[in-house]
Amino acid sequence: MESVIAVNSLVKVFSDKTVLDHLQFKVYKGEIFGFLGPSGAGKTVTIKILTGQLSPTDGSAYVFDVPSTEINSPQYLKKLGIMTDNSGLYQRLTIYDNLKLYCELYRVSVKRIGDVLEMVQLQDVQKKNVATLSKGMTQRVILARALLHEPELLFLDEPTAALDPVNSKHIHKGLLELKEKGTTIFLTTHDMNEAESVCDRVAFLDKGKIQLLNKPKRLRQRFSDATMTLELVDGSTVVLENGSENAQKVYEYMLANQIVSIHTNEPTLGDIFVHVTGRELV
Numbered sequence: 365m366e367s368v369i370a371v372n373s374l375v376k377v378f379s380d381k382t383v384l385d386h387l388q389f390k391v392y393k394g395e396i397f398g399f400l401g402p403s404g405a406g407k408t409v410t411i412k413i414l415t416g417q418l419s420p421t422d423g424s425a426y427v428f429d430v431p432s433t434e435i436n437s438p439q440y441l442k443k444l445g446i447m448t449d450n451s452g453l454y455q456r457l458t459i460y461d462n463l464k465l466y467c468e469l470y471r472v473s474v475k476r477i478g479d480v481l482e483m484v485q486l487q488d489v490q491k492k493n494v495a496t497l498s499k500g501m502t503q504r505v506i507l508a509r510a511l512l513h514e515p516e517l518l519f520l521d522e523p524t525a526a527l528d529p530v531n532s533k534h535i536h537k538g539l540l541e542l543k544e545k546g547t548t549i550f551l552t553t554h555d556m557n558e559a560e561s562v563c564d565r566v567a568f569l570d571k572g573k574i575q576l577l578n579k580p581k582r583l584r585q586r587f588s589d590a591t592m593t594l595e596l597v598d599g600s601t602v603v604l605e606n607g608s609e610n611a612q613k614v615y616e617y618m619l620a621n622q623i624v625s626i627h628t629n630e631p632t633l634g635d636i637f638v639h640v641t642g643r644e645l646v
């Protein structure tokens with residue numbers, strides 16, 4: 365598999381504080397990679413290193429086989445889309461005019477503006493000045509701007525943090541469509557449901573290290589307690605181990621028409637994070 369990002373023993377120290385402690389991972393072409401960790405874990409610092417805004421203290425990071433310290437040049441920047449909270453929007457210009465400026469900068473047709481506004485559902489307010497927008501709307505403008513030039517690699521730092529569930533869902537749909545087109549997406553989030561629904565693989569960052577890295581489904585299987593819960597018509601529940609020794613019991617409940625639902629007891633990504641790190645993902 366072709367890797368788009370390769371991080372090797374990456375260390376970042378600020379004064380005497382080690383934020384990243386020998387990070388090691390790859391992100392493959394066309395995947396949505398979730399980078400999860402509690403506040404202050406170093407997610408934004410990692411994005412800043414990968415986009416050439418900060419230098420590593422030690423180790424290396426390659427993006428498109430280019431050292432991250434050199435990725436900040438115009439020839440490569442066209443391949444990257446970056447959405448962080450550092451907006452850089454012109455407050456006194458409208459949404460449309462902000463995006464138009466970026467079209468000129470990236471030499472992209474202004475026709476793209478309609479496409480990206482549709483994805484973030486801001487077509488109806490495109491003539492509004494950015495200064496008058498809510499936090500969630502501003503966040504969507506920043507996302508639209510990051511998508512204008514159809515980057516090959518998209519860095520999204522908590523893209524739905526200020527959005528309501530409906531808008532978040534629309535963004536998730538848009539991200540999956542971008543993935544279908546071959547875009548690679550590096551996404552940080554606190555939202556485990558978001559990670560479960562869009563990410564191909566997730567990495568848990570804590571104490572400067574990647575504590576776990578795998579597909580969400582694999583993680584849930586690995587940390588499953590191998591039991592299932594039967595909800596019965598009388599309102600009671602029965603927990604059984606998944607093994608064949610319980611097949612007869614399940615059969616009998618079914619035969620007696622007593623079962624309302626059966627589900628396996630797999631943990632959520634949030635449960636797994638608490639299990640591995642001993643703390644909540646907030």
Ligand SMILES: Nc1ncnc2c1ncn2[C@@H]1O[C@H](COP(=O)(O)OP(=O)(O)OP(=O)(O)O)[C@@H](O)[C@H]1O
Pocket residue numbers: 378383401402403404405406407408409410
């Ligand atoms: N330029 C800097 N100088 C000194 N310390 C910094 C600098 N940038 C980040 N830090 C520290 O690095 C640590 C990681 O910060 P970072 O912003 O990457 O966290 P995060 O995982 O993105 O958190 P959040 O989810 O709250 O955004 C924090 O302790 C922060 O104070």
